[in-house]
Amino acid sequence: MSDGKKIDFGDYPSSRKAARQSQKRTIVNKARLSRIRTLVKKVFSTTNKDEAAKSFVVAQKAVMKGVTKEILKHNTASRIVSRLSNKVKSLT
Secondary structure, X not given: OOOOOOOOXXXXXXXXXXXXXXXXXXXXXXXXXXXHHHHHHXXXXXXXXXXXXXXXXXXXXXHHHHHHOOOOOHHHHHHHHHHHHHHHHHOO
């Protein structure tokens, strides 16, 4: 699980545990954010309307789940979803 970075664990057992938990959460959150970005790029790169609509649903779900998991702020997620929606609508 180490990312090659050494964490200063501190003097107390609780601070050491908090550092371990933080390290684990960081790895998971990076993976989630990467997945969200990939799904958003997939919608923007699509030229077929049907395929874009399917990708949009998956991307929207992932973006809003990112808000629930506190990876993205709500306004940021809304802006992303709005741009995705406009992209899908503009396709013919």
